[in-house]
Amino acid sequence: MAERAQPVSPWPGIGAAALVAALILGTLAAVALRAEASGGFSPADWAALRFTLTQATLSALFSVLLAVPVARALARRRFPGRRALIALLGAPFILPVIVAILGLLQVFGRSGWISDFLGIFGLPPIRIYGLHGVVLAHVFFNLPLATRLVLQAWQEVPAERFRLAAQLGCNGMAMFRLIEMPMLKRTLPGVLAVIFAICLTSFAVALTLGGGPRATTIELAIYQAFTYDFDLGRAALLSALQLALTAATALVALKFSRGDGFGTGLDRALRRWDGGAPTIDVFWIIAAAVFLLLPLASVVISGVAGLFDMPAIVFRAALISALVAAASTAVLLLLALPMATAVASGRYGLVELSGILGLAASPLVIGTGLFILIRPLANPTTLALPVTALVNAAMALPFALRILVPAARDITARHGRLALSLDMTKWTFFTRVLLPRMRPQIGFAAGLGAALSMGDLGVIALFADPQIATLPLQIYRLMGAYQMQAAAGGALLLLLLSMGAFWLLDRGGRWHAES
Amino acid sequence: MLNLDDCVIENGNFTLNADIQIEVGSSIAIIGPSGAGKSTLLETIAGFRDLKKGQIFWGGQQISNLHPGKRPMAMLFQDGNLFPHLTAEQNIALGLRPNGRLSRDEDAQVQSALGRVSLHGMGARKPSELSGGQQSRVALARVLVQRRELLLLDEPFAALGPALKADMLDLVADLVAETQTTLLMVSHDPQDARRIADQTVLVADKTVHAPAQTAKLFDNPPPSLRAYLG
Known part of the structure; x- marks a missing residue:
């Protein structure tokens, strides 16, 4: 007999999981192949490990x-x-x-x-x-x-x-x-x-x-x-x-x-x-x-004074950060929602596994791998922002899935049979039942993703050239230049942006949500 | 005729044998001890469980390979019969068009179904703004617009009080009579069976027994039913 009917299709999620696995495992492979074992570890490397x-x-x-x-x-x-x-x-x-x-x-x-x-x-x-x-x-x-x-x-x-x-x-x-x-x-x-x-x-x-x-x-x-x-x-x-x-x-x-x-x-x-x-x-x-x-x-306290003493470059960096966070959140949801749906529709252990791969790799390792992969094709610094958004999304994915999967599972179990008996298509179930019912969780996951991306100071430090910076990197540079007043203002701005993005998305998800 | 031809249903390490025929237009109660497989039987007929062996026919057509939504039946579950984020009208509309917008004519059908279950003017409410009995009525209105030949009820009114449940069963009896729908209804209460089902199927001892006249069956119960009734 045919396999048990499901109200949702696992295939988009399997596709998303394959993309994530390719990104993470591909960059890891690049790292492993490029590593120069001949030199071996120097005393400084051992000190770093210790x-x-x-x-x-x-x-x-x-x-x-x-x-x-x-x-x-x-x-x-x-x-x-x-x-x-x-x-x-x-x-x-x-x-x-x-x-x-x-x-x-x-x-x-x-x-x-x-x-x-x-x-x-x-x-x-x-x-x-x-x-x-x-x-x-x-x-x-x-x-x-x-x-x-x-x-x-x-x-x-x-x-x-x-x-x-x-x-x-x-x-x-x-x-x-x-x-x-x-x-x-x-x-x-x-x-x-x-x-x-x-x-x-x-x-x-x-x-x-x-x-x-x-x-x-x-x-x-x-x-x-x-x-x-x-x-x-x-x-x-x-x-x-x-x-x-x-x-x-x-x-x-x-x-x-x-x-x-x-x-x-x-x-x-x-x-x-x-x-x-x-x-x-x-x-x-x-x-x-x-x-x-x-x-x-x-x-x-220190930021309030600094807010009025910030060079224009800080505001530019804030705008860049907001755009990166928006892009990263969009990518995160495009990956996490199909993956959560697939996991909810049956035993897709590999999809779940690919969702937590991000926990095993650090952003800098992935960044290194991407740098190695991109360099023969293009100048990596020109891709600093897209790469940052992508890596941020991959890093937030394990958390997003932890939020989304239980809800998706619950809703599929609760409403799946009714949808099937009504002859609802998988797409209709996804858009008319799953997404509206999951809005609080989607808002929460998006809020986390946006805030994490907004505040991230990782890959961007690896890829960025002096002309371009996200807000966290710009604050770091100001601190390095001992412009503490401006750095404090930037930090307050970043705090407001991160918390604001989280609050807005999380609230938006719960706004008028039916119990 | 609904024909369960030499069917074996497996659920974990539990098996159930069914080899019965049910006449078109009859109202059947399915009764038996809890855990005997009443719901399992209904879920199998509706297509949510696979048959281990055998086939199911409806009017001579084999339906046991069909997707649940393509079978000629509507089903109401113990709970979760309405989508909580959709209004009563939207929930009913899903019975006509699960995947799209309604035409004006179909919209009129939704309104008339609302009226038929005495919910005039409540179409814009969401399930949380309706009482338990009203929610059941919305689900029945959806069944009405679905116009399927079979209606399967897996104790959807179990959470209602006795009087309200009796009202719902009477409404179901009226609706299936008006539309010549064949009714299969799981119940653990002999009163429900006597109320609306002319025939009763006993599920006990790993077997789905052939339908019998409800009154006769309860007046002179076989040993397994007697043990259940006490």
Whole structure:
């Protein structure tokens, strides 16, 4: 007999998946073929590998260790602003890295608020460049993610279990041993793996706060091989090393990870009976809020003054960024929607696999590969913007699919039979049922894609010539030229654009959406 | 005549044998213990499940290879019979034209179907703005404009209260009588069967039994039905 009828066609999705696989695997193959193994790894390369692993390990450890008390406090306290704080914990995901770094510099930097404060007592200013700066920035980005993941695990503990323990007369410590300790043991390895994987591929943080022989990550070394030495063979060799590292880690992280960290339902507070003084929880909540809000507040304050002091080139860069983000979001949806549809219509494991390939390859590795592939045909710098949009879309694809696939699956299962019995065509089902029903998820995915692309400082640094820049790159250049006022203004503009794009698309998706 | 010719239906490691004939224009209740395969049978007839063996004929034509939408039947499911983002009118219109715009004449048919199920003037409402009973009426109005020769009901009114359910069944009985539609209706309630079905098919012991007179069957039930009725 013919195979079971489906209301949607998997073929466009299979096509999109093949394109994505070709892009990622093709660039990886280019990297592998171009890598010059003859030279082997220099001592500097080994130092880069060591530093990459060290900073990722420390970043993951600090993020997770600090996340546990914060999540515990959030899980068991109710207070005004709790929802807002939890929502704020989702913000760093779409916060442009360069904006956060500027804020961190203004707070923790040599002439930042804390150094100024220390100076009052005649103490030397703190130094932010190097290993501790990189780790600090990574903790800033990943503490919120870790908190959300741990909080999620906390909320998943059935309330009955706390009730039973309370009924048995367990005090705080006994409660911890009985319920929370086993839960943390199950959860934390996965959170550590996810954050470790994220920190391995972080480029912009190392670019701005690292550098020098003692604080260069592999990603940064790829960039330097490109821009300083223009040694494609070495860039490719480093890319191959980075690829092996990220692919292995991504596999481990995927195995551990269950939730996605931006799910909902985190606003429920658990009813607890083990009491305990709220002092500790209050301390952790305030400390986390201050740590996250201070750099952002600083960017806003300094940016307002800078907004009126920006060279026209910043506005040009902002326009370029908006166009790149729009193009990248369009490409993202053109790939993700058919792919999600295909995955929803049956067992298309390969489509799903190609959707998460992006997690295994870092933007700079793909950028290197594309550079190698494009160079014989055209001048890569003239294609800097399209390439940036494309790579941004490929990098956002795993997240978009995580948002879209469950909804597509749900809607196909729910309405598929009715559509079939009405003799609806696959195209009609896609346009009249699937797309309208998925609007909230499409808006959310598009918002994430636009914000990620808007704030991205990765491939563009590899491809761009001095005449062209996206806003994040322009801010980086202004910082390098010590035009801090203009950089702060640009950062505020970028913050507004990223968050605005996310808000607009996410809201647009939910506007008048029927339940 | 609907003819299930020596059919074997497989669902996981569960099999169901069916070899029955159903007269055109009859109203059949399908009754039996839960898990016996009542819904599975209906889904197979509608084309959502493949036959392991055997064939299904309608009026002498083999239909068991047809796509669900090409079979001469309309089906109402336990839930999800309306698209929540479309208005009542749009939902009904899908019965006439699943893939396009309505002509003026077809639009009139939609309006008359709305009227037939007593939903005058409610065409612009979305399902969330209608009560459970009204939603069922919209689904029935769509069945009406579909003009299929068979109507399959997989307990679409199960969530309604007893009085409302009785109303719906009476409406179904009127509609199938007006249009000479053959009705197959899954139910777990003997009252439903007595209410609108002249014949009843018992699904039990991995077998779809031949239709029997509803009143006779319940007045003198075979052992497997007696065990179910208690």
